[in-house]
Amino acid sequence: AQKVTQAQTEISVVEKEDVTLDCVYETRDTTYYLFWYKQPPSGELVFLIRRNSFDEQNEISGRYSWNFQKSTSSFNFTITASQVVDSAVYFCALSEADYGNNRLAFGKGNQVVVIP
């Protein structure tokens, strides 16, 4: 069974500070995919980043970056120089390739509050 754990519940930062969100996952599959989604107050889930289990290269995309470590089953996400518009709930999600579908297993989410 797939499982995603996001330990922190609410994180408050002052604008322009960096914020890092932790994600730990469990899966028995060797092929899987990891995602980060953003959910603003409007409720719609917005895709941010995606990584597959064969690629541990960490990258930066604009103000977003991620640290994927298979050895510790972690997929952490960082927002650099936070802005008020970054205030939202952020979800880490896992999709296993062995299913006949692409169902996502989500963590409980991190509420990020950016204080101006």
Add this chain to the structure above:
Amino acid sequence: DAGVTQSPTHLIKTRGQQVTLRCSPISGHKSVSWYQQVLGQGPQFIFQYYEKEERGRGNFPDRFSARQFPNYSSELNVNALLLGDSALYLCASSPAPGSSYNEQFFGPGTRLTVL
């Protein structure tokens, strides 16, 4: 291009009633998934349909059912509503299942309140 659309936006029902939620995927997408998001929690997978066939089912009771139409739109039905069914119901579309790399595009959701 239009994104995933869902209707209605909000819905209020009483216990024991039945509800139908609707979803239209992105043009060209043939797969639709449904998720339930209870307040303060992450979304939970309910169903996935591809080419009108059920391709996956989450851990939900038989009161939950869904179907997909020839135009790839989908309906989620919930019978005998319970207070615990109050949640945001999200629909997501993707080009095809099986390739988990595919990003799922989510709609704005339907907020269901059961009184």
